[in-house]
Amino acid sequence: xLKLAWFFVYIFKYLLGGILLGALxxxxxxxxxxxxxxxxxxxxxxxxxxxxxxxxxxSSASDVDAEIEGFEEALRKARRNLM
Amino acid sequence: MAVPxxxxxxxxxxxxxxxxxxxxxxxxxxxxxxxxxxxxVSRLQTTIQEQQRQIEELKIRVNTxxxxxxxxxxxxxxxxxxxxxxxxxxKEYVELTILQAKGQGISAEELRFFNAFNLxxxxxxxxxxxxxxVKIFISSRYRYQIENLIAMDDxxxxxxxxxxxxx
Numbered sequence: 001x002l003k004l005a006w007f008f009v010y011i012f013k014y015l016l017g018g019i020l021l022g023a024l025x026x027x028x029x030x031x032x033x034x035x036x037x038x039x040x041x042x043x044x045x046x047x048x049x050x051x052x053x054x055x056x057x058x059s060s061a062s063d064v065d066a067e068i069e070g071f072e073e074a075l076r077k078a079r080r081n082l083m
Numbered sequence: 084m085a086v087p088x089x090x091x092x093x094x095x096x097x098x099x100x101x102x103x104x105x106x107x108x109x110x111x112x113x114x115x116x117x118x119x120x121x122x123x124v125s126r127l128q129t130t131i132q133e134q135q136r137q138i139e140e141l142k143i144r145v146n147t148x149x150x151x152x153x154x155x156x157x158x159x160x161x162x163x164x165x166x167x168x169x170x171x172x173x174k175e176y177v178e179l180t181i182l183q184a185k186g187q188g189i190s191a192e193e194l195r196f197f198n199a200f201n202l203x204x205x206x207x208x209x210x211x212x213x214x215x216x217v218k219i220f221i222s223s224r225y226r227y228q229i230e231n232l233i234a235m236d237d238x239x240x241x242x243x244x245x246x247x248x249x250x
Contacts, residue, residue: 070169
């Protein structure tokens with residue numbers, strides 16, 4: 001729920017960036033303008049969702065896996081140093 | 084009037100003596116462990132400095148990864164947090180070793196963390212539940228530092244080494 005609330009906060013920032021970049025690319029490459037515009041907007045949604053997750057402190061399964069990977073790597077190095 | 088009081092008092096004293104004596108071999112083992120740490124202070128410092136260096140490198144990686152590379156960025160962020168959990172876990176482990184060797188009491192949660200982390204440091208396998216406990220224990224105790232990717236500073240490192248030397 002908190003993540004969703006932050007998403008709505010960040011969506012303005014990223015969506016605005018996505019629209020501006022998409023419009024600019026659309027002017028530069030008119031034939032692919034529509035699809036580039038759409039991709040930039042989708043990228044904006046994705047980035048806003050990502051940042052909202054960071055802000056809300058929620059962690060996905062892949063975050064937990066990465067944490068375990070980091071922890072075990074550090075543990076191995078500490079053991080090796082202290083041996 | 085005094086006799087009924089004497090019996091519980093004697094029972095309490097007896098219990099305390101038996102309790103203290105039963106913990107003595109454990110305290111001796113921990114004193115030995117502290118002695119080993121003292122003889123390896125330079126290794127201890129190297130270990131902490133190595134962790135520090137790795138964390139700084141990982142933080143640079145997290146900061147240089149662009150927003151659109153978010154999968155890789157989140158992975159790097161997770162790995163950095165894992166390193167930080169290990170660094171603060173190691174700090175807590177050393178401090179608890181010293182406290183126990185001095186005969187000072189620690190809470191049940193601290194003891195559970197200490198036992199699990201001790202097994203990890205010796206390379207023994209521990210259950211998934213204990214691994215989770217170690218992570219939760221450290222993450223809740225050092226939440227601010229881990230969330231904000233703040234590694235132990237030089238002052239905290241020196242303080243830890245000083246505690247080991249003075250133990």
